[in-house]
Amino acid sequence: MSILLAAADVLRCFSSTRHDVTVTDLVALLDMPKSNASRLLRTMRDAGLLETVGDSKRYRPSVLLHQAGQVYRFSASLIDRADAVVARVSAEIGHTGYISVRQGTDIIGVTAHPGRHALRVVTAIGDRIAAFASSTGRALLARLPDDEIRRLYAGGFAPPSATAPQSFDELFARLAVERARGYAESEDEAVRGVGAISVAVGDPVSGDEVALCISFPAAMASAAERAAIITSLGQGAAEIAAITKDPRFIPLSSSIAE
Amino acid sequence: MSILLAAADVLRCFSSTRHDVTVTDLVALLDMPKSNASRLLRTMRDAGLLETVGDSKRYRPSVLLHQAGQVYRFSASLIDRADAVVARVSAEIGHTGYISVRQGTDIIGVTAHPGRHALRVVTAIGDRIAAFASSTGRALLARLPDDEIRRLYAGGFAPPSATAPQSFDELFARLAVERARGYAESEDEAVRGVGAISVAVGDPVSGDEVALCISFPAAMASAAERAAIITSLGQGAAEIAAITKDPRFIPLSSSIAE
DNA sequence: TCAAAAAGTTCCACTAAATGGAACTTAAGT
DNA sequence: ACTTAAGTTCCATTTAGTGGAACTTTTTGA
Structure with missing residues (x-):
């Protein structure tokens, strides 16, 4: 299974009531080993898909996603x-x-x-x-x-x-x-x-x-x-x-x- | 290099003047082998990050990205x-x-x-x-x-x-x-x-x-x-x-x- | 203030996926 | 129908992802 599937699942975790996620959130929500959750979030951040909130361990979507999302809106x-x-x-x-x-x-x-x-x-x-x-x-x-x-x-x-x-x-x-x-x-x-x-x-x-x-x-x-x-x-x-x-x-x- | 990096690069290709991309667009824009471009776009679509426009070979960002982008907007x-x-x-x-x-x-x-x-x-x-x-x-x-x-x-x-x-x-x-x-x-x-x-x-x-x-x-x-x-x-x-x-x-x- | 618990990270052997060149198929132009 | 461009599939090779466990850091509460 491609890591893109997992990345998309992470994005699906976000909603109006969940603006950011942590490693443990992911472990609970997606039922994955926390070693994976930890690396997945960091890799997504390194790729620019997510950003860390302040200097905490919380991750939220990045501007890149906002921009790409806007393209959807207008395309x-x-x-x-x-x-x-x-x-x-x-x-x-x-x-x-x-x-x-x-x-x-x-x-x-x-x-x-x-x-x-x-x-x-x-x-x-x-x-x-x-x-x-x-x-x-x-x-x-x-x-x-x-x-x-x-x-x-x-x-x-x-x-x-x-x-x-x-x-x-x-x-x-x-x-x-x-x-x-x-x-x-x-x-x-x-x-x-x-x-x-x-x-x-x-x-x-x-x-x-x-x-x-x-x-x-x-x-x-x-x-x-x-x-x-x-x-x-x-x-x-x-x-x-x-x-x-x-x-x-x-x-x-x-x-x-x- | 993680495929997430490549996926993020694909998202960066979208702009107000480029609402969708094709395999050849990617080859030109990101200088990648077209076998990669082809599979990357399909995998991103299968993951739900992109969607095909109609039944053409053109790919654009999906609602999922729009949704995650909105979270950034409000978070x-x-x-x-x-x-x-x-x-x-x-x-x-x-x-x-x-x-x-x-x-x-x-x-x-x-x-x-x-x-x-x-x-x-x-x-x-x-x-x-x-x-x-x-x-x-x-x-x-x-x-x-x-x-x-x-x-x-x-x-x-x-x-x-x-x-x-x-x-x-x-x-x-x-x-x-x-x-x-x-x-x-x-x-x-x-x-x-x-x-x-x-x-x-x-x-x-x-x-x-x-x-x-x-x-x-x-x-x-x-x-x-x-x-x-x-x-x-x-x-x-x-x-x-x-x-x-x-x-x-x-x-x-x-x-x-x- | 300190120890226990929780949360997060790193390690490692193992497995699965990504790579890119080339062959192949499909669609488009004349 | 022929030619070219565009896209897909194949395959051996390389590289990245996996998950359990050990380890580190942070949080909690007495």
């Missing part, structure tokens, strides 16, 4: 376009908006626009949530044929809450509804008390696919507000789909769009 | 970064450096790095000075629109010395010059015999704004030394602004930057 123009739409809708509605991408069965936030309300959803960029149990995830999954989804979840899945899909049948039923409507919705699923509405759009040339999402306190969103979010997001995504000529784009069903 | 606070820059410039020039924040119409020192010269400026951390009558203060005020500054000084202000702005007109004239130049300067204003050069930078996400300042005996600083301070501070602040994506950052005017 995918789809993300820029989607981000612009979400920024506009978020500013209009006042709730938090963000865009996410799927990696296997995980969803990762890429950009975020905090809402203006006192009670707002704070999404940590870079955190992973389960695709099948989130509106963003299902908006993206809905673009795939059922057999591909089944293959993706060959190992089954563990529902994080009672409101998330509990079985394949339930997941496919939800996806069917969401495909018909043109948007995905979640409430109290991956995150307690949080509701979200998402649409997905892709770029067939680059192969990128992103979800546009508005997230709000579940108790706070009226039906009218939900409708406003759905039409704004849906129209914005439709505009992008028209530009990228996305063949898999699922438009809003006419009964809602009007 | 080091604005104050830490600014302090690192000021510490470096202070050590280089020999004069006292400090960083300050604004609280209403007051400026408060947060960290300080004493100079090495016999005659040095000693700033007490935590002391308040008037924002409008200091280079740090004006560097921070320059980031605000004029009407907001007027609102801030609705109660008027009392010039502490003859060299400080005596009126609103004079303050705005000074700010206009400082906005054009990209740095603020003071001499004999709040503190007798002391000159200072400051630049400001902010983090739109956290809302923090800090001033980076080098302070020196007014009689002791040559034009060349001033110029060195300005470019060092300006470049350091610009790097921070790039990381935080500070939309209000005022870069050095090109006539000075060169």
